[in-house]
Structure formats: structure tokens, C-alpha cells
Amino acid sequence: xxxxxxxxxxxxxxxxxxxxxxxxxxxxxxxxxxxxxxxxxxxxxxxxxxxxxxxxxxxxxxxxxxxxxxxxxxxxxxxxxxxxxxxxxxxxxxxxxxxxxxxxxxxxxxxxxxxxxxxxxxxxxxxxxxxxxxxxxxxxxxxxxxxxxxxxxxxxxxxxxxxxxxxxxxxxxxxxxxxxxxxxxxxxxxxxxxxxxxxxxxxxxxxxxxxxxxxxxxxxxxxxxxxxxxxxxxxxxxxxxxxxxxxxxxxxxxxxxxxxxxxxxxxxxxxxxxxxxxxxxxxxxxxxxxxxxxxxxxxxxxxxxxxxxxxxxxxxxxxxxxxxxxxxxxxxxxxxxxxxxxxxxxxxxxxxxxxxxxxxxxxxxxxxxxxxxxxxxxxxxxxxxxxxxxxxxxxxxxxxxxxxxxxxxxxxxxxxxxxxxxxxxxxxxxxxxxxxxxxxxxxxxxxxxxxxxxxxxxxxxxxxxxxxxxxxxxxxxxxxxxxxxxxxxxxxxxxxxxxxxxxxxxxxxxxxxxxxxxxxxxxxxxxxxxxxxxxxxxxxxxxxxxxxxxxxxxxxxxxxxxxxxxxxxxxxxxxxxxxxxxxxxxxxxxxxxxxxxxxxxxxxxxxxxxxxxxxxxxxxxxxxxxxxxxxx
Numbered sequence: 001x002x003x004x005x006x007x008x009x010x011x012x013x014x015x016x017x018x019x020x021x022x023x024x025x026x027x028x029x030x031x032x033x034x035x036x037x038x039x040x041x042x043x044x045x046x047x048x049x050x051x052x053x054x055x056x057x058x059x060x061x062x063x064x065x066x067x068x069x070x071x072x073x074x075x076x077x078x079x080x081x082x083x084x085x086x087x088x089x090x091x092x093x094x095x096x097x098x099x100x101x102x103x104x105x106x107x108x109x110x111x112x113x114x115x116x117x118x119x120x121x122x123x124x125x126x127x128x129x130x131x132x133x134x135x136x137x138x139x140x141x142x143x144x145x146x147x148x149x150x151x152x153x154x155x156x157x158x159x160x161x162x163x164x165x166x167x168x169x170x171x172x173x174x175x176x177x178x179x180x181x182x183x184x185x186x187x188x189x190x191x192x193x194x195x196x197x198x199x200x201x202x203x204x205x206x207x208x209x210x211x212x213x214x215x216x217x218x219x220x221x222x223x224x225x226x227x228x229x230x231x232x233x234x235x236x237x238x239x240x241x242x243x244x245x246x247x248x249x250x251x252x253x254x255x256x257x258x259x260x261x262x263x264x265x266x267x268x269x270x271x272x273x274x275x276x277x278x279x280x281x282x283x284x285x286x287x288x289x290x291x292x293x294x295x296x297x298x299x300x301x302x303x304x305x306x307x308x309x310x311x312x313x314x315x316x317x318x319x320x321x322x323x324x325x326x327x328x329x330x331x332x333x334x335x336x337x338x339x340x341x342x343x344x345x346x347x348x349x350x351x352x353x354x355x356x357x358x359x360x361x362x363x364x365x366x367x368x369x370x371x372x373x374x375x376x377x378x379x380x381x382x383x384x385x386x387x388x389x390x391x392x393x394x395x396x397x398x399x400x401x402x403x404x405x406x407x408x409x410x411x412x413x414x415x416x417x418x419x420x421x422x423x424x425x426x427x428x429x430x431x432x433x434x435x436x437x438x439x440x441x442x443x444x445x446x447x448x449x450x451x452x453x454x455x456x457x458x459x460x461x462x463x464x465x466x467x468x469x470x471x472x473x474x475x476x477x478x479x480x481x482x483x484x485x486x487x488x489x490x491x492x493x494x495x496x497x498x499x500x501x502x503x504x505x506x507x508x509x510x511x512x513x514x515x516x517x518x519x520x521x522x523x524x525x526x527x528x529x530x531x532x533x534x535x536x537x538x539x540x541x542x543x544x545x546x547x548x549x550x551x552x553x554x555x556x557x558x559x560x561x562x563x564x565x566x567x568x569x570x571x572x573x574x575x576x577x578x579x580x581x582x583x584x585x586x587x588x589x590x591x592x593x594x595x596x597x598x599x600x601x602x603x604x605x606x607x608x609x610x611x612x613x614x615x616x617x618x619x620x621x622x623x624x625x626x627x628x629x630x631x632x
Contacts, residue, residue: 010059013050016305018448019072020298021048022079024288026281030080030089030225030254034246037258039285040569042449045258049093049227051076054135057087068305080223087136089254091225092128094121097233099178102185104235114241115198120181121242122158123174125204125226126150130167133213133220145171149214156206159197205251224253231259239263247279262498262567269566270540270575270585286569289446290603296441299451306452307459317466322455325462325472326479328436331373339374342429346381353388359404360388366406382421387412389523416602419528423600427520434483434595435476442601443483445591447569453490454592457482487596491570498568503561503618508570510617511589512597517624518607519599529600530607532588537576539611540585558615562587584608 021044029035037045050056061082064073076082081089103116130148134141145167152163161173180196207213208224231239239259246255261269261284289295300323307322319325330339347367354364367384370377387409426433434443440458444451461482462472474482491508495501511533519529535543542548549556565571570593574586586606594601 010056011063012309013056014060014063014072015066015068016302016309017047017051017072018298018302018305019075020294020301021285021448022072022075023292023294024283024285025079026283027079029256030223032254032281034255034257034280036280036282037256037285038261038264038282040261040447040567042447043260043285043569044448045260045285046229047448049229049256049258052081052089052091052225052227053093054087054090054132057082057089058136061086088223089225090129090132090136090222091227092125092132093227093229094124094128095233096228096230099181099185100238101233101235103181104238106185110237112198113237115200116181116184116196117238117241118199118202118245119159119177119196122199122202122204123177125202126170126207127174129204129208129213129224130170133215137215142168142171147216148220149217150207151212151214153203153207153210153212156203158203158207159199201249202245202251205249205253205255209252225256226253227256227258229258231257232263234263250279260567261569264567269563270544270573286446286572290572295444295446296438299441299444299448299455300437302448302452303455303459306455310459310463317469319459319462319466319472322459323437325459325474326435326437326440327473327475330375330431330476336374338429338431339378342425342431343374343378343381345429346378346385346425350381350385350388357392360391362406363388363404363409366409378425379418379421382425383413383417384409386417386421386424386522386524386527390525393523414527416527417524419600419602420524423528423598424520424524427598432476432480433598434601435479439601440479440483443591443595445569445572450490450569450590450592454483454486457486483592484595487592490592491590491596494568494570498564500561500564503557504564504568504570506621507561507565507618508589508593510614510622511571511587512593512599513622513624514607514617515589515594515599516597519605526605526607528602528605530605531594531599531601531603532571532586532606533614534577534579534584534586534606534608535611535614536581536608537583537585543611555611555615558618561618579608581608 026032026035037048039045057076060069060073060076061084063069064082064084073082077084081087099120100117103113103120106113108116130145131141133139133148134144139147148167148170150161150163150165150170160176161170165173177196205224205226211219211221213220228242231242234242243257246257289298303322307325308320311318311320350364350367354360363384367377367381370380372380390412391404423433425431433439440454441451443454458474458479461474461478465472465474492505494505498504514533515530518526543555543559549559562571566573566587570590571587572590574588576583577586588603588606589599591601
């Protein structure tokens with residue numbers, strides 16, 4: 001259940017699909033400029049593309065009144081993909097991992113290599129288009145290919161294909177192109193004259209745009225969507241060639257190109273999340289989720305649907321919903337003794353300060369009159385301790401300070417101070433901090449798969465409890481234990497998965513230690529805490545300048561490590577953020593990394609660092625300048 005694209009049943013796929021991801025698409029996604037869909041691994045690109053395949057859309061039309069899919073149907077209807085009567089957009093989905101990258105190994109010149117790449121793509125698009133038509137009309141592939149035909153295009157000639165051509169002839173031509181390219185690759189020779197002649201453009205799009213396809217002799221009119229998945233698998237030259245052709249050709253058919261961040265160069269990685277261009281549109285999924293604030297509601301829906309499906313096959317005692325398995329607070333009586341002991345400790349500390357500094361007396365007295373839960377009282381007292389530390393740390397204090405009023409306290413006690421107090425309490429007294437549905441959604445770090453795997457770990461624990469006939473709700477301690485263990489499972493294997501993985505892991509460790517030191521200062525100056533750092537735009541420009549990287553190998557090595565962390569979503573950038581001293585790029589830690597260093601899950605807390613300070617973190621680590629303390 002953890003990988004949506006591997007689910008064989010179209011109906012199951014539709015029941016599990018979270019429709020809120022469609023809110024990230026532009027209104028003209030199916031009729032406008034080429035659309036580039038980018039994310040880290042697990043961002044949901046392949047699942048999104050699979051949603052638009054003919055069989056899935058056809059099943060959705062059949063299930064349009066189903067409670068689990070009616071919202072999805074409504075959104076796709078608004079986009080123009082389906083109507084009440086049927087599928088309105090036909091798609092062809094191609095994997096870029098098949099054969100294309102191997103063409104580079106043959107050693108052809110750039111022009112010949114590009115022509116062969118386009119010919120191979122054309123063969124797959126045309127054959128895929130014929131297959132899509134048969135699927136949407138309820139016919140069989142390849143048995144009914146003879147009912148399809150291609151008429152002559154207005155101005156183009158397709159090498160090796162004579163018109164008119166029936167579907168069987170098109171299939172034979174496409175297979176011949178595949179075979180000749182495969183033979184060329186297998187020979188490992190760079191003979192320029194071998195293999196098919198190649199194409200100068202994507203001729204398949206010309207054919208589809210001109211409605212050259214016939215079904216039973218009649219024109220088959222539809223709007224086409226051509227989807228390229230796994231673009232990061234292409235060689236850089238192939239990616240550049242394909243993007244150039246797609247953008248310059250200006251086809252009426254819509255083209256989507258999905259790729260991981262690892263395909264991007266340095267400047268693209270630190271570009272803004274959604275870039276409008278005259279010729280194309282770009283969506284970086286994680287960054288769009290962060291801007292839109294829909295991620296929590298989207299993944300909660302996904303969790304509920306997957307839990308319900310899992311419960312159907314897990315026996316009568318299994319929980320049939322996800323939310324009830326997750327306890328959400330620490331206000332139960334089982335926590336009273338520990339909460340009371342912590343409250344007494346913090347209160348005694350604050351009252352001891354007030355005894356020697358009477359100008360805090362009114363502040364302290366205001367806390368003595370609180371009537372609320374023990375946890376709420378504890379947070380209020382700890383927030384007061386932070387505010388006293390801030391006031392006491394001011395450089396200019398009167399020799400005879402005047403008493404501080406309750407009104408002044410109320411003005412200073414913002415929500416971020418209370419959030420810092422809650423974090424400090426958790427750290428000092430070992431209360432669980434990472435628990436509950438909202439925290440779990442935050443820990444997904446705007447990556448669908450990361451959330452699903454965390455939620456799956458928790459739900460697996462609930463199912464195990466059901467098998468043992470124990471309560472299936474997971475306590476806050478149990479949730480935090482499972483979540484913290486996920487760091488080792490999901491992140492510690494980075495050296496195995498990525499180039500520069502060891503350096504990136506060391507870099508994350510240094511950032512985590514830096515953030516922890518800045519967060520746990522007694523006066524919580526960056527409440528509720530620091531979860532990232534920033535580089536000036538000038539430093540980034542200097543770092544990625546080719547001449548800089550050529551002259552300074554240490555900067556070149558650091559840039560590669562930074563790119564790896566960005567490609568795998570372990571650092572989430574906010575680009576061109578204004579600051580009084582100039583614009584910066586903020587690099588926030590993946591929220592799962594935050595659990596390793598007991599950091600909050602809020603965004604906003606960061607410190608600007610110089611490039612010369614952080615560039616050695618991957619190799620030399622972070623050197624603390626002070627020890628964070630939890631008491632004054």
C-alpha cells in the first residue's frame with residue numbers, strides 16, 4: 001500500500017488517490033504550455049501521471065458517483081480531462097529509463113544522436129496513441145489494430161512509414177525502429193550510417209495535432225497529452241535536446257515532463273518553486289505544497305483511505321481508520337504525576353528568581369492564579385521563565401528597576417514563546433514532542449512518500465496490537481519512538497543511494513547541531529527554534545559561478561554536497577527572501593532530520609551564515625561556540 005504506482009487495480013488506485021494534489025496544477029495544465037513536474041524521490045510525480053492514463057480515467061468515469069472518487073472526478077472534470085459522458089483527454093505515458101540513456105554510449109555525433117532519440121520517441125508515441133484509442137473504446141490491443149489507420153500528414157514525411165497506413169503497419173514500423181536502434185546499441189559501434197535515419201522533430205505530435213488517426217475510417221478527434229516520466233534518467237544532452245524540441249515545436253498536444261530534482265543543474269535547483277515562462281511552466285511539488293498549505297489535509301485523506309483498505313484484509317479486530325489510532329495530547333490522567341513534578345520544578349525556579357528580583361513579582365503572581373490543565377500551567381510557567389531570561393539579558397538595566405506589569409507580560413508572551421516553552425519542557429523532562437496527526441503531517445516535509453511511510457510504520461504498530469488483542473491507539477511515547485527510528489531507516493542509507501551521500505549526511509549532521517545550539521538558548525531568541533540557515537544571494541551566485549568552482553575546488557566540492565541534499569529533499573529552499581541586509585536563500589532541514597536533533601517543526605527560524613563558515617561543515621563538522629542550556 002505504500003507505493004501507489006505499483007497498485008495494479010485501477011479502481012484501488014483511484015480510491016487511494018489524494019485529489020488535493022490536483023490543486024497544484026495550473027488551470028490550463030491540459031491545454032497550455034509544456035508543464036515540467038519536479039520533485040524529490042517519492043514526491044508523487046508518477047502517481048500523478050498514472051492518474052491521466054486512459055484506463056484510469058475510464059474507470060473514474062464509471063466510478064464518478066462513488067463516495068471515494070466523486071471529488072477526484074469533479075476536479076478532473078474542471079480540468080477538462082473527463083466529462084459525464086467519458087474521457088476527454090487521451091494520453092501516452094513514456095518512461096525515459098527504457099533504451100534512451102543507452103543511446104549515448106554508442107558515441108554518435110550530437111546531431112545524429114538527437115535524430116535517433118526523436119525517432120525512437122516518435123515510434124513509442126504513435127504506438128502508444130493507437131493503444132490508448134483502443135483502450136478508451138473498449139477494444140483489444142493488438143487484435144483490433146487493423147481498425148485504426150494513419151492518413152498522410154499535411155506537410156511532413158515520416159521516414160520508413162508509407163501513408164495511408166493501418167494500425168498493424170504502424171506497429172510494424174514502430175517495432176522496426178526499436179529493433180534497429182537496439183541493434184545499433186548492441187553493436188557498440190559508432191557507425192554513422194547504421195540504424196534508422198532519424199527525425200528532425202517530434203513528427204508524432206504533428207500527426208496527432210492534425211487528427212491524422214482514423215478509427216473505422218472516421219477521424220478520431222481528441223486532445224492529446226504526452227507524458228514523459230523519469231526524465232532524470234536521460235543523459236544531460238538528451239534532456240536538453242528533448243526540452244528544446246518540446247518547447248520550440250509549440251504543439252497543440254500538451255506535453256508533461258516529470259523529473260527528479262537530481263536532473264537539475266545548480267541554478268535550477270535554487271530557482272523558485274513555480275516558474276512561469278513564455279514557453280513553459282514549472283511545478284516543484286514539495287515547494288508548491290509548502291506555499292499552498294494544503295499538504296496536511298491532503299495527506300490525512302490519503303492516510304484514512306489506505307488505513308481503510310488495509311483493514312479490509314487484516315481481520316475483524318483491525319482498526320478501520322487511521323486518526324483514532326493516534327493519540328493527540330498529554331492531558332490524560334496517566335501523565336498527571338510527571339506533569340506535576342515538572343510544574344513544581346519550573347515554578348520553584350521562577351519563584352526563586354522573583355525572590356531575589358522583586359520587579360518580577362507581578363509577573364510571577366499572574367501565573368499563580370492560572371486555573372487550567374497541568375500541562376497548560378507548565379507551558380505558561382516555562383514561557384515566563386523564557387521571558388525573564390530575555391529581560392534579564394538586556395544590556396542596559398536600571399540600577400533600581402521598576403516593577404513589571406502584567407500588561408507588559410501579556411504583550412511579550414506571543415505564540416512562538418509558548419511553542420518554545422513546550423519544546424524546552426519536552427527536552428528537559430523527556431515528554432514526547434513528535435506525536436499527533438498534525439505533527440505527523442509536518443514530518444512528511446511536503447513529500448507524499450515520506451508521509452506515507454511514516455504513517456505506515458505507525459499503522460503497522462496498530463495492526464500488530466490488534467492481532468495481539470491489545471488497544472490499537474498509539475500513545476505519544478510510542479509514536480515518538482517509531483518516528484525517531486524512521487530517521488535511521490529513511491536517511492542514514494543516503495550514502496548508498498546518492499553520489500556525495502556521505503558528505504551530505506555529514507552536512508545534515510552539522511546543520512542539525514548548529515540549529516540545536518541556536519534553539520536551546522535560555523532566552524529562546526529565535527522562538528520556537530532554528531531549523532535552517534541562510535546564504536546570501538551573492539554567496540550563492542559566487543558559489544555556482546563556473547570560474548569560482550574551477551579555481552576553488554573546496555567550493556566546488558561543497559556545491560556538489562549541497563546539491564545532493566537539495567535533490568533528495570533533505571534541504572528545502574526558500575529563494576530570494578528579503579532581509580534588511582539583503583536577499584538570501586533559506587535552507588530548511590527536512591522535518592524528519594529535525595527529530596534527530598530535538599528541533600521544532602515550525603518554519604521561520606533560521607540564521608544567516610557566511611559561505612566560508614559552512615563550506616567546511618561536510619568535512620570538518622560543526623564546532624559549537626556555546627552550550628545550550630535549558631535553565632537560567
